[in-house]
Amino acid sequence: MTDEQLAAMxxxxxxxxxxxxxxxxxxxxxxxxxxxxxxxSDEAALIPGRTAIVERLHERERQKREEGE
Structure with a gap:
């Protein structure tokens, strides 16, 4: 489910x-x-920000794995 679909729901x-x-x-x-x-309504407004945070965390973890190799 995309962020847009989740927010619409x-x-x-x-x-x-x-x-x-x-x-x-x-x-x-x-x-x-x-x-x-x-x-x-409040949750719908927070979804894009939460997604951006999770994406940054995933990126940091990927960078740490690459640095450790």
């Missing part, structure tokens, strides 16, 4: 939970779905 889940929150009758259910929607 998080955005889709966020929208789904926002819709559930709007339709919820109980306050606790509304708050739960609103919080969950915000978490998915």
């Amino acid at each position: 998080h955005r889709l889940l966020a929208e789904y939970h926002r819709r559930l929150a709007k339709e919820a009758v109980l306050d606790v259910v509304q708050q739960y779905n609103s919080d969950l929607a915000q978490r998915f």
